[in-house]
Amino acid sequence: MELSQYLSMMRDPAGVPFYPIVFQVLMVLTFCLHILVVNIVVGGSFLALWMRLKGTAESLRLSAALARSNTVGVSVAMVLGVAPLLFVQVIYDPFWYTANTMSAYWALGFLLAIAVAFTCAYIFYLKKDKEKGSNPVWAALSLAGLLVSAFIIHGLSVEQLYPQKWKDWIVAGDSVITHGKGLYLIEPARLLHFIVPSFAVTGVYLMLYAWFFKERKDYQPSYLRFVGELGAKLALYFTVAQVVVGFWWLLTLPHDLFFLSNPFLLLGAGAGLGLLGLLMTSQKDPSENAIKCAIGVLVTVFLMSYAREALRMVYVAKVGYSIFDYKLAVDWGSAVLFFGTFIGGLVVMAYPVLVAVNLARNGSDKNHPHGLGRLAAALPVLWFVLVAGLGIIISLKNGTLF
Amino acid sequence: MYPFWEVPGFTSALFIALIASFHILPSHLATGAFWFNVFIEQKALKENRPDFLEFIRKYTLLILIFCFVYGSITGVGIWFSATIASPRSLSSLIHNYVWGWATEWVFFVIEIVAIYVYYYTLGKIDVKAHLRIGWIYAWAAWISMIIITGILAFMLSGGKWLVTGGFFDGFFNDTYWPQLFLRTALMCGIAGMYAIIAAGRLEKPETREAIVRLASVWGAIGTLLTVLMSVWFVVKMPQAAKDLGLGAGLPYLKHLLYVAAGGFGAVFLYFLLGISVPKVPGTYSGILMIAVLFAGIFATEGFREGVRRPYIINGYMYGNQIVASDVPGKGIKAELASMKENGFLSSLYFLPDEAKKSSDAGRLAAGRMIALHQCGNCHSFEKNARLRSLPVFLDRIGMTAEEDIAVFLDALEGYAYMPPFAGTDDDKQAAAAWLASICK
Numbered sequence: 001m002e003l004s005q006y007l008s009m010m011r012d013p014a015g016v017p018f019y020p021i022v023f024q025v026l027m028v029l030t031f032c033l034h035i036l037v038v039n040i041v042v043g044g045s046f047l048a049l050w051m052r053l054k055g056t057a058e059s060l061r062l063s064a065a066l067a068r069s070n071t072v073g074v075s076v077a078m079v080l081g082v083a084p085l086l087f088v089q090v091i092y093d094p095f096w097y098t099a100n101t102m103s104a105y106w107a108l109g110f111l112l113a114i115a116v117a118f119t120c121a122y123i124f125y126l127k128k129d130k131e132k133g134s135n136p137v138w139a140a141l142s143l144a145g146l147l148v149s150a151f152i153i154h155g156l157s158v159e160q161l162y163p164q165k166w167k168d169w170i171v172a173g174d175s176v177i178t179h180g181k182g183l184y185l186i187e188p189a190r191l192l193h194f195i196v197p198s199f200a201v202t203g204v205y206l207m208l209y210a211w212f213f214k215e216r217k218d219y220q221p222s223y224l225r226f227v228g229e230l231g232a233k234l235a236l237y238f239t240v241a242q243v244v245v246g247f248w249w250l251l252t253l254p255h256d257l258f259f260l261s262n263p264f265l266l267l268g269a270g271a272g273l274g275l276l277g278l279l280m281t282s283q284k285d286p287s288e289n290a291i292k293c294a295i296g297v298l299v300t301v302f303l304m305s306y307a308r309e310a311l312r313m314v315y316v317a318k319v320g321y322s323i324f325d326y327k328l329a330v331d332w333g334s335a336v337l338f339f340g341t342f343i344g345g346l347v348v349m350a351y352p353v354l355v356a357v358n359l360a361r362n363g364s365d366k367n368h369p370h371g372l373g374r375l376a377a378a379l380p381v382l383w384f385v386l387v388a389g390l391g392i393i394i395s396l397k398n399g400t401l402f
Numbered sequence: 403m404y405p406f407w408e409v410p411g412f413t414s415a416l417f418i419a420l421i422a423s424f425h426i427l428p429s430h431l432a433t434g435a436f437w438f439n440v441f442i443e444q445k446a447l448k449e450n451r452p453d454f455l456e457f458i459r460k461y462t463l464l465i466l467i468f469c470f471v472y473g474s475i476t477g478v479g480i481w482f483s484a485t486i487a488s489p490r491s492l493s494s495l496i497h498n499y500v501w502g503w504a505t506e507w508v509f510f511v512i513e514i515v516a517i518y519v520y521y522y523t524l525g526k527i528d529v530k531a532h533l534r535i536g537w538i539y540a541w542a543a544w545i546s547m548i549i550i551t552g553i554l555a556f557m558l559s560g561g562k563w564l565v566t567g568g569f570f571d572g573f574f575n576d577t578y579w580p581q582l583f584l585r586t587a588l589m590c591g592i593a594g595m596y597a598i599i600a601a602g603r604l605e606k607p608e609t610r611e612a613i614v615r616l617a618s619v620w621g622a623i624g625t626l627l628t629v630l631m632s633v634w635f636v637v638k639m640p641q642a643a644k645d646l647g648l649g650a651g652l653p654y655l656k657h658l659l660y661v662a663a664g665g666f667g668a669v670f671l672y673f674l675l676g677i678s679v680p681k682v683p684g685t686y687s688g689i690l691m692i693a694v695l696f697a698g699i700f701a702t703e704g705f706r707e708g709v710r711r712p713y714i715i716n717g718y719m720y721g722n723q724i725v726a727s728d729v730p731g732k733g734i735k736a737e738l739a740s741m742k743e744n745g746f747l748s749s750l751y752f753l754p755d756e757a758k759k760s761s762d763a764g765r766l767a768a769g770r771m772i773a774l775h776q777c778g779n780c781h782s783f784e785k786n787a788r789l790r791s792l793p794v795f796l797d798r799i800g801m802t803a804e805e806d807i808a809v810f811l812d813a814l815e816g817y818a819y820m821p822p823f824a825g826t827d828d829d830k831q832a833a834a835a836w837l838a839s840i841c842k
């Protein structure tokens with residue numbers, strides 16, 4: 001059997017239930033959010049450790065703040081990872097499942113590493129010693145767990161890009177390897193391209209922190225200045241490093257992909273350089289420029305995420321695969337269910353987020369958005385009524401209720 | 403077919419089973435706990451019991467760590483383990499239910515945002531608003547159950563989907579409603595048990611006992627309803643599943659039901675104890691009872707998975723990931739017939755060159771691939787295996803010679819719980835030759 005035949009045979013016989021472009025956009029969008037939060041957690045864990053070891057009053061305070069932010073961050077990174085995990089399996093199923101079954105234990109190890117990272121992040125946060133802060137070993141273990149998970153998911157991702165090599169990896173002479181213990185490919189430049197920005201993104205995160213808590217009486221200006229300047233420096237140095245890593249990665253790509261002239265890449269790289277310029281001019285007053293830099297990061301990471309997807313399209317085109325010729329079996333009903341829920345869900349989420357932001361910013365709960373709150377509390381009930389009603393009608397029609 | 407992942411002596415299926423069963427505890431706690439939590443918070447407001455807030459803090463932290471660390475990891479874990487153990491079946495589910503999962507995901511995000519804000523703003527914001535955030539969480543979490551139950555129930559009773567391929571036809575199927583009510587009752591039971599564990603850490607005996615009693619009432623009602631709903635569920639199961647589970651089909655499935663009944667019975671008694679003498683239940687005995695509850699759940703899940711055989715998606719896909727029947731509405735064609743005609747090997751890309759030769763060694767190599775893909779999802783191939791060892795089974799029925807095994811493979815059609823053999827006569831001979839070689 002030819003490879004291209006395998007790839008089309010392994011596509012699900014049901015086809016895709018909606019236009020592939022929509023899944024692709026959703027995948028890139030959610031991946032972008034995922035990787036941003038991953039960056040904040042990786043960088044945040046590193047800084048929590050470093051600031052704990054530095055041991056000055058200011059650094060300990062920052063370390064404790066990051067310790068808390070990391071526990072929430074891992075949760076959010078995970079839940080944001082679920083979405084691209086879902087969508088990649090819709091449009092790239094032959095690649096995703098092949099890579100995972102070939103490296104099955106690694107896929108499980110990925111989860112184990114996250115469990116370790118998560119547990120240690122919580123211990124570091126909860127087991128505080130009033131005087132000295134928490135035991136740095138937990139922060140170190142947590143960071144290690146995160147880096148191991150990044151290493152593995154990276155390996156699983158790049159394995160998918162070289163289908164020509166799959167057979168060489170697991171078909172050996174007279175038998176097929178079924179133990180699932182191999183991780184067959186790592187591209188250091190690409191991995192670094194996802195890890196190095198952690199420190200830059202976290203730098204901007206610290207700048208935001210310095211800006212955000214400005215109004216609070218219990219945050220001394222000197223402390224906030226310390227955090228802001230540390231953030232600005234980190235952001236600048238690691239953005240420079242990222243440019244270097246980015247070029248290194250590009251140079252290691254197979255030449256026959258002609259990716260250098262890809263418009264998505266050019267846009268992403270342009271945004272990266274723009275961000276670099278912005279950071280250079282922001283060193284003097286980090287908290288003033290925090291919002292601008294944060295927007296710069298968002299735009300850059302989004303474009304880079306799209307470039308990453310464009311790169312995948314080029315890779316798989318070489319073996320005759322395109323998501324756009326997937327058999328289409330559009331299901332409007334369930335698509336409407338999702339998009340309706342998604343929009344309503346944003347409204348519901350906005351409420352607790354606003355409450356938390358309000359409280360953290362002002363230290364008090366004045367001007368509570370009660371109107372939004374009532375709406376946010378009513379929407380899930382409305383959802384339930386609509387879907388349960390639909391369910392009862394369909395069940396009666398199909399005779400499945402009693 | 404995708405590459406096969408083999409776990410010698412254990413089978414990949416058992417991996418999913420373990421992770422999935424464990425996941426039930428945190429997931430049902432996540433969905434059930436807040437109904438109890440807002441109930442207590444409301445009581446605290448109405449009856450002016452600020453001491454109850456201490457419980458809410460402890461309980462919420464327990465939920466945060468247990469559900470949002472280990473619950474989410476095992477949830478993603480089910481997904482990854484299904485990916486590596488049974489990729490084609492997961493792919494089928496995803497290609498039909500991606501928008502269902504995506505909708506569930508929206509509620510996951512709401513849950514995460516709501517629970518962290520709930521925890522960190524306790525005592526710091528307007529009390530009514532805080533309660534409201536609790537309600538948002540409670541609804542979002544329960545709705546995520548409303549959604550996932552549709553997909554789980556679909557795997558047991560696909561209903562009209564098997565003809566129309568319609569999303570909602572498969573979703574609101576025969577066992578949907580009983581499973582939804584069953585899981586809703588179960589979540590109250592689990593929430594009650596964890597509430598006792600968290601309450602055990604409270605300092606004031608008076609608060610502790612008040613909470614333990616309330617939690618026991620929830621738990622007792624939850625467990626009782628769980629058992630009642632299970633009966634409804636069993637009544638609504640497809641006939642073939644009933645034959646397999648309750649009739650002469652697979653006797654071990656009935657034993658699982660006895661274990662489940664015993665487990666839930668013990669838990670029910672414990673809750674009764676909590677109602678009458680709330681001094682007694684506490685953190686340690688509660689943790690012990692969680693283990694008992696877990697045994698009951700593990701058995702129930704084993705039953706639910708077991709009665710689905712020979713299918714992984716009832717009526718549509720066999721446990722060995724071969725499409726069993728046409729789905730006209732989706733233009734899906736069954737694979738069994740074409741495999742019988744064209745041979746199973748033509749569905750394999752990852753095939754050693756050796757297996758294409760007609761030598762003896764070639765036949766063995768081909769036979770291994772066929773047996774792996776057609777039996778390996780449910781059986782292991784080692785003699786000292788923990789799960790359904792083929793050499794042991796074949797030995798037990800006295801069929802260890804090549805010719806006998808070939809006859810047995812023909813007879814697979816007659817088994818209610820195993821898929822028929824999918825391949826030509828040559829395939830059958832090859833598989834028999836290899837199976838005979840592992841019986842030696």
Ligand code: HEM
Pocket residue numbers: 031034038042074077078079080081082083084085086088114146147149150153154155156157158160190191194195478
């Ligand atoms: C918290 C620890 C995690 C870290 C450090 C991490 C890091 C990463 C990195 C570096 C990549 C890019 C890999 C590459 O393209 O070379 C990635 C991609 C991805 N991650 Fe995460 N991740 C984490 C958790 C998760 C979780 C829990 C999930 C699933 C629920 C997940 C789902 C994904 C998916 C689906 C991709 C894209 C894979 C592809 O497109 O083929 N991640 N992650």
